[in-house]
Amino acid sequence: MGASRNFEAPARIAAIAPYLWMVLFFLVPFYFILKISLSQTAIAQPPYEPQFDLSQGLEGLKAAAAQLSVENFRLLVIDDLYVFSYLRSVVVAAVSTLILVVLGYPVAYGMSRLSRGWQALAMLAVIVPFWTSFLIRIYAWINILQRDGLLNDVLMALRIISAPLVWLSTDTAMYIGIVYSYLPFMVLPLFATLSKLDASLLEAAADLGCSRRQAFWLVTWPLSLPGVGAGALLCFIPITGEFVIPDLLAGSGQMMIGQTLWGEFFTNRDWPVASAIAVVLLIVLLLPLLVYDRLQRKQLEAR
Amino acid sequence: MSARALTRLSPFNMVSLALGFAFLYVPLVILIVFSFNASRLVTVWGGWSTRWYAELLNDAAMIEAAWMSLRVGVTSATFATVLGTMAAVALSRGGGFRGRTLFSGMLNAPLVMPEVITGLSLLLLFIAVEVGRGFWTVTAAHTTLTMCFVTVIVQSRLNDLDRSLEEAAMDLGCSPARAFFAVTLPMIMPAVAAGWMLAFTLSLDDLVIASFTTGPGASTLPIRIYSEVRLGVKPQINAICTLMVAFVALIIVIASLVSKLSSARGGSAAPL
Amino acid sequence: MASAAPAVERPPNRRYQWPTHDPEEWAPVFGIMPKQIDKADERMVQALPSAETPAPEKPGSEQPLLRIASVTKRFGGMVAVNNLSLEIRAGEFFALLGPSGCGKSTLLRMLAGFETPDEGSIMLDGADIAPIPPHRRPINMMFQNYALFPHLSVAGNIAFGLKRAGMSRADIARRVAEMLALVQLEGLERRRPDQLSGGQRQRVALARALALRPRMLLLDEPLAALDRKLRESTQAELLEVQRKLGTTFIIVTHDQDEAMTVADRIGVMDKGSLVQVATPRELYESPNSRWVATFVGDINFIEGLVVSQKVGLLTLRTEEAGTIIVTSSINPVAGMTVPLAIRPEKIRISSETASSDLANALRGEIVDINYLGDVSVYQVKLPSGALVKVKAANLVRSGSGFFALGQRVSLSFSPDACIVLDR
Numbered sequence: 001m002g003a004s005r006n007f008e009a010p011a012r013i014a015a016i017a018p019y020l021w022m023v024l025f026f027l028v029p030f031y032f033i034l035k036i037s038l039s040q041t042a043i044a045q046p047p048y049e050p051q052f053d054l055s056q057g058l059e060g061l062k063a064a065a066a067q068l069s070v071e072n073f074r075l076l077v078i079d080d081l082y083v084f085s086y087l088r089s090v091v092v093a094a095v096s097t098l099i100l101v102v103l104g105y106p107v108a109y110g111m112s113r114l115s116r117g118w119q120a121l122a123m124l125a126v127i128v129p130f131w132t133s134f135l136i137r138i139y140a141w142i143n144i145l146q147r148d149g150l151l152n153d154v155l156m157a158l159r160i161i162s163a164p165l166v167w168l169s170t171d172t173a174m175y176i177g178i179v180y181s182y183l184p185f186m187v188l189p190l191f192a193t194l195s196k197l198d199a200s201l202l203e204a205a206a207d208l209g210c211s212r213r214q215a216f217w218l219v220t221w222p223l224s225l226p227g228v229g230a231g232a233l234l235c236f237i238p239i240t241g242e243f244v245i246p247d248l249l250a251g252s253g254q255m256m257i258g259q260t261l262w263g264e265f266f267t268n269r270d271w272p273v274a275s276a277i278a279v280v281l282l283i284v285l286l287l288p289l290l291v292y293d294r295l296q297r298k299q300l301e302a303r
Numbered sequence: 304m305s306a307r308a309l310t311r312l313s314p315f316n317m318v319s320l321a322l323g324f325a326f327l328y329v330p331l332v333i334l335i336v337f338s339f340n341a342s343r344l345v346t347v348w349g350g351w352s353t354r355w356y357a358e359l360l361n362d363a364a365m366i367e368a369a370w371m372s373l374r375v376g377v378t379s380a381t382f383a384t385v386l387g388t389m390a391a392v393a394l395s396r397g398g399g400f401r402g403r404t405l406f407s408g409m410l411n412a413p414l415v416m417p418e419v420i421t422g423l424s425l426l427l428l429f430i431a432v433e434v435g436r437g438f439w440t441v442t443a444a445h446t447t448l449t450m451c452f453v454t455v456i457v458q459s460r461l462n463d464l465d466r467s468l469e470e471a472a473m474d475l476g477c478s479p480a481r482a483f484f485a486v487t488l489p490m491i492m493p494a495v496a497a498g499w500m501l502a503f504t505l506s507l508d509d510l511v512i513a514s515f516t517t518g519p520g521a522s523t524l525p526i527r528i529y530s531e532v533r534l535g536v537k538p539q540i541n542a543i544c545t546l547m548v549a550f551v552a553l554i555i556v557i558a559s560l561v562s563k564l565s566s567a568r569g570g571s572a573a574p575l
Numbered sequence: 576m577a578s579a580a581p582a583v584e585r586p587p588n589r590r591y592q593w594p595t596h597d598p599e600e601w602a603p604v605f606g607i608m609p610k611q612i613d614k615a616d617e618r619m620v621q622a623l624p625s626a627e628t629p630a631p632e633k634p635g636s637e638q639p640l641l642r643i644a645s646v647t648k649r650f651g652g653m654v655a656v657n658n659l660s661l662e663i664r665a666g667e668f669f670a671l672l673g674p675s676g677c678g679k680s681t682l683l684r685m686l687a688g689f690e691t692p693d694e695g696s697i698m699l700d701g702a703d704i705a706p707i708p709p710h711r712r713p714i715n716m717m718f719q720n721y722a723l724f725p726h727l728s729v730a731g732n733i734a735f736g737l738k739r740a741g742m743s744r745a746d747i748a749r750r751v752a753e754m755l756a757l758v759q760l761e762g763l764e765r766r767r768p769d770q771l772s773g774g775q776r777q778r779v780a781l782a783r784a785l786a787l788r789p790r791m792l793l794l795d796e797p798l799a800a801l802d803r804k805l806r807e808s809t810q811a812e813l814l815e816v817q818r819k820l821g822t823t824f825i826i827v828t829h830d831q832d833e834a835m836t837v838a839d840r841i842g843v844m845d846k847g848s849l850v851q852v853a854t855p856r857e858l859y860e861s862p863n864s865r866w867v868a869t870f871v872g873d874i875n876f877i878e879g880l881v882v883s884q885k886v887g888l889l890t891l892r893t894e895e896a897g898t899i900i901v902t903s904s905i906n907p908v909a910g911m912t913v914p915l916a917i918r919p920e921k922i923r924i925s926s927e928t929a930s931s932d933l934a935n936a937l938r939g940e941i942v943d944i945n946y947l948g949d950v951s952v953y954q955v956k957l958p959s960g961a962l963v964k965v966k967a968a969n970l971v972r973s974g975s976g977f978f979a980l981g982q983r984v985s986l987s988f989s990p991d992a993c994i995v996l997d998r
Contacts, residue, residue, distance in 0.1 A: 007469070008398040010480045015393030015406060018386040018450065022409040025447040029424030032431050106319030113312050114320075122320075124559060129327050131501065131551050133508030135525050136544045139532055140330035143337065146536060148344065150333060183327060203689055204722035206709045208736030208787070212313075218735075222726045234415060241417020243511055248532065258419045265423065275427070278420045289412065296411050 030282075037275035038068040072276035082260065082277065086284065089257040092246075093239040096178045097232050103179065104186035104231065109220075111187070112194035119195065126191075130184035138177050138248050145173050145249075174250035178239055186231040193227025194220070226295065233292040237285055257281055331548060338541035355542040365527055365543060372507055372524040375438065379445035380502035386446070387453025387502075388495055392483070394454070395461035410451045421448060422515030429516065436518030444516040445506040452505065453498035460494035461487075493562040500558045504551050638701070640665040640823055641686070641791065646695035648681055655681040657847035658695070668817050668824045670838035672831060674870070678847040679827045683793050686825065687716045699790065710739075715789040719796045721780040723768040729755075729779050730764035736787045754782035757816060774805055781813075785820065794826040798833060810836050831871050835859070843867055859918075865996060868916045873952075875922075875963050877915045881907045888990060891915070895961035899935045901993040914996045919966035921992035924953060924978070925985050933987040939963065941982050953978065955986060 076082045111122045129137065144150045145167035152164040167173050197220060205215040243258035250256075255263070257277065265274040312320075338356075342349025359365060390410055394403070413421060425444045429436055464487065472482035488495075510525040517523065524547070531540055639662035648656040656678045663669050671679040684690045686697065688709030696703050704712055715736070723732050733754050737747045755761050758778040768776055777797060784792055794813075798806045814837050817824050828834050834841045835855040842852045851863045862868035865876070879891030879899065889903045891913065899915075907913055923933065942962070943954035946969075953965045965986060971977075978984060 007396045007479050007483075008400075010483070011393050011396035011398075012400050013393075014389040015397060015400070018390035018393070018410070018454075019402070019406055021386055021447070021450070022406075025425065025428070025443060026409050026413065029428040032427040033420075033424050036427055103323070106315070107323030110312065110316035110320035110323070113316050120559075122324075124555065125324060126327070128548075128552055128555055129331065131504045131508075131555060132331070132548050133510075133525060135508070135510050135528055135532070136334070136547060137330065139528075139536075139540060139544060140334040142532070143334060143536055143541070144330055180326070180330070183323075187323070198720075198722065200718050200720055200722040201724060203687075203709075204716075204718055204724070205735070206689075207687060207714075207716045208783070209710045209739030211708075211710055214739070219724060237415040238417055241419050243419050244529075258417060261419050261423065271427075274423060278423050281417065281420060285417075289415065292415055293408050293411050297407060 033275045033278050035068075036272055037072055037279045038070060039272045039275075040069070040071065041270050041272055072272050073280070075273065076276055076280055085255055085257045085260045086280070088254050089240045089242075089281075090284070092174070092178070092256060093236050093242075096175060096182070096239050097236045099175065099179050100182055100186040100235050101228060101232060104183055104190060105228070107183075108187045108190035108194055108227075111191050112197070123188075123191070126184050126187055130188065134181050134244055137181055138245055141173070141177055141180060142168065142248060145176075168249065169251045171250060174246050177245040177249045178242065181245060182235045182239065185234045189231045189234060190224065190227045193224050193230075197223060226298075230292070230295050233288055233295065237288050237292065240285060241281060334541055335545045335548065338538065338545040340538060340541075343538060355538045356546075358539055359542050359546075362539070364522075365524075365539075368522045368524045368527040369543075371438070371521060375442050375445060375513075375523060376503045376506040379442045379449060379506045380499050382442070382446040383449040383502040384453050384495060384499040387450040387498060388457050388491075390450070390454045391457035391461055395458050410454050413448050413451045414455070418448075418509075418511035419515075422512040425512065426515040436516060437521040440516045440518065441513055441521065441523065444512050445502075445509060448509065448512055449502035449505045452501050453495075456498045456501065457491060457494050460491050464490060496561055497558050500554050504554060507547070507551075639663060640667075640700065642698040642701075643682075643686075644696050644698065646682070646685065646692040646697065648678075648685060648690060649693055654847050656685070656692075659844075659847070659849055660695075661842060661849060661852065663823065663825065665823055666821050668814070668826070668837055668839045670834035670841045671825065671827045671844060672829070672834040672841050672871075673844035674829060676846075677844040679844050680795060682844075683716075683795055683825065683827045686791070687714060687793055688712050713787075713790040714793060715784040715787055715791075716793040716795065717780050717784045717797050719799060721768075721776045723776055723779055723783075725768055728765050728767055729760065729771070732768070732779055733783045733786050735783065740787060750786055754786050757785070757819070758782045758812075773800055774809065777801070777809065781816070785816070785822065789822065791823045791825060794824060796828055797826070798828075798830075806833070807836075813837055843870065845870075861994065862916070862996070865914065865916070868994065868996065873919050873964055873966070875917050875919065877917070877961075879913050879915050881909050881911045881913060883909060889913070889995075895957055895959045895963075896935075896937050899993070900990045901995060902991040903995040905995060905997065916994040916996055917988060917992055918994075919952065919964045920950075922963065922965045922986050922988045924955070924965045924967050925987075926978075927983045927985050933989045935988050935990070937963075937986040939984060939986060941978055941980055941984060944978065944980060951978075953984075955984060 111119060111126075114122055142149075146152075147164050147166065147168070149167075151167060152161070155161045156164065201219055201223075202215050205219045206212075210218060240256075241258045241261075242256060243262050246256045246259055247262070261274050261277045261281075264270045264277060339351050339353065340347075340349055341352035341354065390406075394407055394410075397403075422444070425440075425447070426436075429440050434440060468486050468490070469479075469482045472486045473479065477485060508525060509523075510529055513523045513526055514529075517526065524543070528540060528543060531537060641661075641663040643659060643661040643663075646656055646659050647654065659678075659682065671682065673679050681690060685692055688704075688707065691705060697705055699712075699714070704714075724735065727735065730751050733751045734747050737750055742750070751764070752761075755764065758781055760775060760778050760782065763771070763775065768779070771779065777800075780797075797813075798809055801809060810833060813824070813826075817837075824837075826834070826837065835858075838855060840852060840854055841858050843850045843858065845866060851858060851867050853861070858867070858871055862871065868874045868876075877893050877895055877899075879889075879893045879901075882890045882892050882898070884890070884906065887902055887904065889901050889907070890898065891901065892898050893915075901915060903913075905913075927938065937957055939955040939957045941953050942956045945952040948969070950966050950968050953967070955963045955965055957963060963986065969977075
C-alpha cells in the first residue's frame with residue numbers, strides 16, 4: 001500500500017486539465033442559466049436584458065443587477081401549463097422506470113444465467129442498440145406505428161382489429177418509444193451486478209433448505225438491489241427531461257418539460273423563461289442526482 | 304436436481320431473453336429491410352432495390368451533414384478520450400484530494416443530466432463569451448458530454464488492474480510517471496480505445512445538444528435527419544439510418560476484436 | 576416413547592436422534608414443511624431406525640449411516656468418479672484425501688445434491704437420496720469459500736436454514752445462541768460478514784451448517800485459506816465440535832497432515848477411485864500400494880529377491896542394501912522379486928562404530944542434511960550408490976550428538992519395520 005503513495009502526486013496533476021475543462025463547460029454555464037433565468041425577454045440580440053457590460057463600469061453592473069428579478073419563476077408557479085408539464089414529466093419518468101425494471105430485470109437475469117461465451121455475445125447484442133442513435137431507434141418505431149405501418153398490418157392480418165388504429169401521437173407510442181430507447185440503460189448495469197453474484201451463495205441457500213424460487217427472492221434479489229437502483233436512476237433522470245421521444249411520438253396535448261423548454265427557447269424565443277424552466281428542473285432532479293452520484297462512487301470505488 | 308439445474312436457464316429465462324432481444328432488434332431489422340424496398344410505401348413490398356441509397360448520394364445537404372458529423376465526432380472523441388483518461392487516472396490513482404467529490408460529481412453528472420439542460424447551458428455560455436457558433440462549439444459541447452463515459456470505462460479498468468505491475472516497474476528503476484507510461488498505459492489501451500469509440504458514436508448520434516450549440520450552416524447528420532423525420536416517413540431516411548446502424552455495428556465489432564486480441568496476448572479483459 | 580430399559584439421560588445438545596416416525600415432528604428439522612412430504616420422503620421414513628433404539632455412542636455401529644454403491648460420474652468425456660463404493664458409519668469423522676483432480680470434491684457434491692451420479696446409488700439410512708434435491712436432504716455443507724450471505728448479519732446467516740425449516744421465532748433465537756456458543760462467537764451476532772476476519776467467517780459457516788442438526792456435515796477443504804497456526808487450532812476445534820455433537824463429518828482435503836489429525840478413517844482417492852480406506856495408523860504403517868506409500872508421508876523403496884523363508888520371516892537379497900530380513904504375512908516363492916518400503920523414521924542412524932541389536936544393518940555416508948528444528952532428515956548414500964532417506968529426532972541441543980555432512984554412519988532397522996507391498 002505504501003507504493004501507491006508514490007503515484008498519488010503525479011496522478012493528481014493529471015486532474016488539472018479535465019478539472020478546468022469541466023469547470024468551464026459544466027459549472028460556469030449553470031451560472032449563466034441562473035443569471036438569465038432572472039432576466040427579462042427583450043427584442044435584442046441576445047434576446048434578454050439586462051446585459052452585463054463592463055464598459056459601463058461598476059455603476060453599470062450595479063444598475064444591471066438591479067434589473068434582475070424572479071418574475072420568471074413566479075410565472076412558472078402561477079401558470080398551470082408549466083406545473084402540469086413538470087408533473088407529467090415526473091409521472092411519465094416514474095411509470096417508464098417501473099416498466100423498465102419489470103421488463104429489464106428478466107432479460108438481465110437471463111443473461112447472467114448464460115455461459116461465459118454466450119454472455120459476451122449477449123452483451124454485444126445489447127450494446128449495438130445502446131450505441132445506435134436514439135433518433136434512429138425512435139424513427140424505426142414510427143415506421144411500425146404509422147397508420148399504414150406494420151403493426152396495423154399484422155394486427156389486421158391476425159384479425160385482431162378490423163380497421164387500422166391510430167398508434168402514433170399517443171401516450172402509448174411514447175411509452176413504447178421510451179422503454180425501447182432506455183432498455184439497454186437498465187439491462188447493462190443490472191447485468192453487471194447480477195453477473196458478479198457468487199454462485200456458491202445460491203448453492204449454500206439450497207443446502208440450507210431453499211427451493212429455487214425461495215433462493216431467488218431471499219438471496220439474488222436483495223443482492224441485486226444496488227444494480228436495480230443504479231439502472232432505475234440512470235433511466236429516471238434523463239427521461240424526465242426527454243425531448244425527442246415525446247416530440248415525435250406523443251400527442252400534441254400535454255407536453256413534457258423537455259418539450260416545453262425547447263418550445264420556449266426556439267419557438268417563443270423566450271430565453272429567460274426557458275432558463276427558469278431548466279433551473280427548476282435541476283432542483284426537481286437534485287435529490288435523484290445526488291443519490292445516483294453516491295451509488296456511482298460506491299460502485300467505482302468499492303475495490 | 305444438480306448444480307447445473309441451479310445455474311442453467313429455466314424456460315422462463317429463455318423466454319425472457321428471446322422476447323427481450325426480439326423487442327430490441329425487430330424494429331431495427333424492419334428499418335433495414337425496408338431501406339431496400341423498391342416501393343415508396345412502407346406497407347407494400349416492391350422488391351429489392353438500392354435506389355434510395357443512390358438518391359442519398361445525390362442529396363448534397365445530407366452528405367455535407369454526414370461529413371460534418373464525422374469531423375465533429377473524430378475531434379470531440381479524441382479530446383474526450385485524452386481528458387477523460389487523465390481524469391480516470393486522477394480518480395483511480397490520486398487518492399483523496401481536495402475537490403475530489405466535486406470533481407467526480409461533475410464528471411458523473413452529464414451521464415444522466417437531461418440533454419436539454421446541458422445543451423441550453425452550453426449555448427448560453429457561448430453567447431455570453433460571444434463565440435461564433437459552429438464546428439468548434441459543437442465539438443466542445445460533445446467533448447464535455449462524452450468525457451464522462453470515457454472516464455467511467457477507463458476508471459473501472461484501472462481499478463481492476465493489478466497494482467503490483469506498476470510496483471514492479473518502480474522496483475526496477477522507473478519513476479512513477481515512467482511506470483505509468485511504460486506499464487499501465489499499454490495495459491489500459493483497449494479500454495481507452497473502447498472509450499474513444501463510445502465517445503465517437505455518442506457524438507455521431509447526438510441531436511439535442513448539437514441543435515442547441517450549432518450555428519448556421521453547420522448541421523450535423525442527426526439534425527438533418529430530424530428535420531426530415533418531422534415531415535413524415537421517407538424511405539431515404541431508412542437508407543441513411545441503415546447506413547448509420549451498419550457503421551456503428553462495424554465500430555463495435557472492431558472494438559470487441561481489439562479487446563479480444565489484447566486479452567489473447569495476455570492483456571486486459573474485455574472493457575466493454 | 577416409554578421403553579422398558581432404564582431411561583438414559585441425554586443432554587439436549589449432544590447427539591442427534593431420530594425422534595419419531597411421525598412426519599409432523601421430524602420434517603421441519605430437515606427443512607421440509609409437513610405438507611410437502613411426498614413419496615421420496617416416505618421412503619426415507621420407512622428406513623428410519625426406530626426411536627427406541629438409541630443411536631450408538633461410538634463409531635462402528637452395525638448399519639452404516641451412508642452407503643455409496645458403485646457410483647460413477649462423468650463430465651463430458653472425462654470420468655470424475657469411477658465405480659466408487661464406500662460405507663461411512665454414524666458418528667464418524669471421515670476424510671477424503673487425494674491430489675487435485677482425484678474426484679473427491681465431485682463425490683462430496685454428489686452427497687450434498689449438487690451433482691447427480693450417472694450410475695450407482697447413494698443410500699442414507701437405507702434410503703436412496705439421489706432423487707431428493709439438495710434443499711430437502713438432511714445433509715449440510717460447509718463451503719470452501721464459506722459462501723456467507725453478505726446482506727445478512729451473523730445471526731441472520733445462522734438463522735437462514737432454521738427459518739426455511741419453519742421453526743418458531745423463540746426456537747430460532749435459542750438455537751442461534753447455542754450455535755454461537757458452540758463456535759465461540761458470542762457477541763458478534765449483528766456483525767456483517769465483511770466485518771469479520773477469515774477465521775471468524777469460517778466459524779460462522781460452520782455454525783450455519785450445523786444449526787439444522789444435520790445427519791451429516793460435509794466440509795469442502797475448509798481450512799485451505801488459513802495460515803498454519805490458525806489451521807492447527809481450528810482442526811482441534813473441529814474435532815471437539817464433532818465429538819460434542821456426535822454428528823458424522825466428512826471432510827475433503829489434499830493436506831495429509833490435516834486428514835491424519837482429525838479423521839477416524841481416511842479414504843484415499845486417485846483418479847476417481849478409492850485406493851485405500853483405513854485408519855490413519857493403518858494408512859501410514861500399512862499402505863496397500865506404492866502409490867499410497869508415496870502419497871502419504873516419505874518412503875524409501877527397495878527391491879528384494881526372495882532367498883529363503885522361515886516362520887513368517889523372509890530373507891531377501893537386495894542390490895542396494897545387501898541381505899535383509901523382514902517379517903511378512905505373504906508367502907512368496909523363492910526367486911520372486913518383492914517390493915519393499917520403509918519409512919525414514921523407522922531407520923535408526925548412529926555413528927559408524929556403534930553396534931546395533933537390530934537385525935538389519937547398513938553402512939553409508941551422509942550426503943545431505945535437512946534441519947527442520949524438531950527432526951533432521953538425512954540422505955545417506957550406501958556403498959551400492961543408492962540413496963536412503965532417514966529421519967531422526969534432534970534429541971540434544973548441542974554437542975557431540977550431531978551428525979555432519981560426509982560422516983560415515985551406521986543404519987539399522989528391525990524386520991517388522993519394512994512394509995512388503997504387493998503392488
